Amino acid sequence: MIVNAIDVVGLSWQLERQSILSNISFSLPKGQMLGVIGANGAGKSSLLRCLYRYIEPTSGSISVLGQDIHGYSSRAFARDVAVVLQETPAHFEMTTSQLVAMGLTPHKSWFEFTNQDDKQHIQRALQQVGLEHKANQDYDKLSGGEKQRALIARAIVQRPSVLILDEPTNHLDVRYQIQILELVRSLGISVICSIHDLNLAAATCDNLLLLHQGHCVAYGSPQEVLTQTQIASAFGVSCEVQPHRQTGKPAIQYFYGYQPSSATIKNVPTPKSAAIAAGQRRSHGDA
């Protein structure tokens, strides 16, 4: 029997009668990378929070490596699953390398010291995220993007089977956006990751799960999910999707010319109307 990294069946989460996630089902095969996409408020973080046990869903089941997540001890869960979040909590008086070393915790007993092997792991992870020169600097004094990369190095040191990332590219410049996602992919572990940049998601993920108002409205390869119609309906924008010249994956070009009131699902401008609107603004001198 094939055991998936993650299996989610019929997952729903309600909060005071408001339905945040509705009947979501998907699987993440081992070694693959799944991107969770969707507009602001679609439910991406809530879904990931259910996966790393921060939220208890109202109904449905979640298994990691074939085991129900609520059957795991905290320590065993931390050995299998690493999480990198958007917000970085304050880590006072800790160097970058000490923060990265925290990834070793689930593998160590209480009084076990960091050995030579561990130090090499930490060093290598810092190099992989381009932070070896910041190893002895206070973590709290790193820039937002450097903090994000340090947290990814900590997750690498944790050596999990499954990595959950909530918007890992948020603070990163374009080089590190590509580099970090390619690095995460190259680790050969199973990854689920929420991403706002659809082009980046298309280029780096095996499969995508598109959420809209808490529902899974598309799930499959980037080609299957990132169609003009589905992007228009989930994000309220008009675009053209062509194969990327290098990867052959979907490459999205957005059209401009939106009024705030037209950015709704019911009234998505067509490429033509968006282009006309942009042309009209230019002819009125306010382009």
Ligand SMILES: Nc1ncnc2c1ncn2[C@@H]1O[C@H](COP(=O)(O)OP(=O)(O)OP(=O)(O)O)[C@@H](O)[C@H]1O
């Ligand atoms: N603890 C909570 N209490 C009240 N509402 C919540 C809570 N958590 C999530 N929500 C609501 O659930 C919806 C989904 O939120 P979530 O953060 O999962 O969306 P998201 O897709 O990650 O959004 P974004 O792209 O803006 O980060 C939002 O409307 C949010 O306000």
